Amino acid sequence: MDRLILPAAEWRDREGLDRLVEVLGTARFVGGSVRDTLLGIPVSDLDLATPLPPERVLELLKAAQIRAVPTGLAHGTITAVLPSGPVEVTTLRRDVSTDGRRATVAFTDDWREDAARRDFTINALYAEPRTGAIFDYFGGLADLEARHVRFIGDPIQRIAEDHLRILRFFRFLARFGDRPDAQGLDACTVRAKDLMALSRERIRDELLKLLVARDAVRVVELMLARGIFAPVLPEIVSATALAHLVAREAVAGIAPNPIRRFAALIPRDADLADQIAARLKLSKAERRRLVAAVRAPDHAPKPLAYRIGVESAVDQLLLSDRPIDEVPAIHAWQPPQLPLTGGALVARGLAKGPDVARALRAVEDRWVAENFPGEERVAALADEVVAQALAATSKE
Template identity: 65%
Template structure:
């Protein structure tokens, strides 16, 4: 593995050279995912910078350089530099003063190793000099990266005690990067799994949904179930077999994994509403989770997509083991006729128009969404039938009145 980054690798990001100049040579380094992913040859989206400067000085330096800044987490040392190419988080070196498993009180430092020591995993504690590309590794992260191993920095139990979310992060990063499971980390996560109960359900949901779309999600979730990691917060998740089947179907159909769909494969259908509420998913995601196991219907994939939307249809078809064909690239057409056209053909406004329109729509969908010429023909036939029925009803009523 190359131990240096190409110093020009990120310089094409508009505004980044000015930001680095403002922070000063040797006083700022790339850190975390940008270093890890670049070494692995993975395109990195977010760019984080660590610096020796206190946050107030960072703000002043950016102001002098006419770079807009936002104090997104200034109490914890983070200032967001708003560049034309996107935001960059600049965080002052720090160490933990106290932690309670959810929040940390930090103090700022100018010691790079001290900053690295408070991070979760060795592969996330890699730094690189922007000018030279030199990589700084204080805890064996490069070796772990080469071994595709996710390993806590220091004592795993101590790291988990600092932030209980690291239990889920251990499995998420293993699902994304890992090949060799770290036995000490796994044992610590299993021993402290009940600590997840102290976390907000939003934080749990965020990590779990990210984990579910990672390349190694199926194996990681199976391992979590085997070691009772989720039992305290999601006891309904007891088997990864349906998730494995869904992942195979997604791959075969060339469909990108989706976290809500994959969550639906893990939870019992009768528990979907309760779990969606417990995880505080958005209303749209809760509805999708509940609907995902409703089955494929009996009208065919496109008819289903027309009635419930493409996303919901793909969920239901994949989970039911039905083919999705070209559905992900298909846009349901709009019904090419409305009630006004039926009124123009002689129907009186009211419930009869809506009922006739539904009948036309049913045939139109069943015939595979034919063009306007066929729809006009269907409308002529439906209106004629409705007028005949109305005439018969009126005649019957008149006859009854005469009697």
């Protein structure tokens, strides 16, 4: 691939970005924004690299009245908060020492030295903001064209510096790669047990990103074949259910969800799912969703969605072998509210207390079974249930 100029892109016209670049004086776009623009895909995060020390970056931003947040000062990262959103500004750096989980860095003014500490060649591309000129120190442009995911330098050494790079290798392969670098793949295989030293939060974050990538199934199969999951998630032993789910998502026109896809990788056991969710420190909402997803659907689509929520009902149906046309039928459905209150039952003669709650549940069960009829039918159901309750009470 010849020397390229960064194509025009919507993000390059973000409000405040030109002024930020002007204030810094010397800076280049780096990483994902350059890579993704060259691939013609949307850019989410925006990063600038600069040879300026972080303290000088803070001074310049303060003088220019640009809000600056020292989000990672020890590592040289300042977040500039623009009207159009945050931009991370990071001083060029080199690693002084690493232990597989974190690095001690020193700042530098050498662009190549900064590029050399990055993980993959496709992530070490820089672009000059004004001209769009691209700087490529390690063959990233050629790798990007070939969809080749390759470590910078010796893969074993790069993994020793940060064990998370094992999972990042597979995530980038699932998102961008047509083929893995053989040397990198072998290194990840040999060093898979290094993942045990990582926090489960870091493992969780990378895995969930991987699962929604375009080629997740093939890459998960490769990871299983290479024993990557065994040290930290031994419950994952097959990608068959994931492949089944991905195919059904496509037919139903449902966007992938990382928790739903993770549910496809673990046994269909709610207790075990809860244990795994706790181990990975999923949020409370994610934990509930995962536990619900591994259960088999036990109602028709709308009653199911009413009982457990539309989101979880869609998960269960997609993960099952139920007819796929059941999914679109509820995906955009808004479950109705029962048009009846406990007060309406008291007005019909029930005494306040547990009898009202039981009667309300009985009406609701019949209302759901009859496919959510309107107020007139609900009133009739209430009359019937109250009459039955009062008759039972009189017999006592």
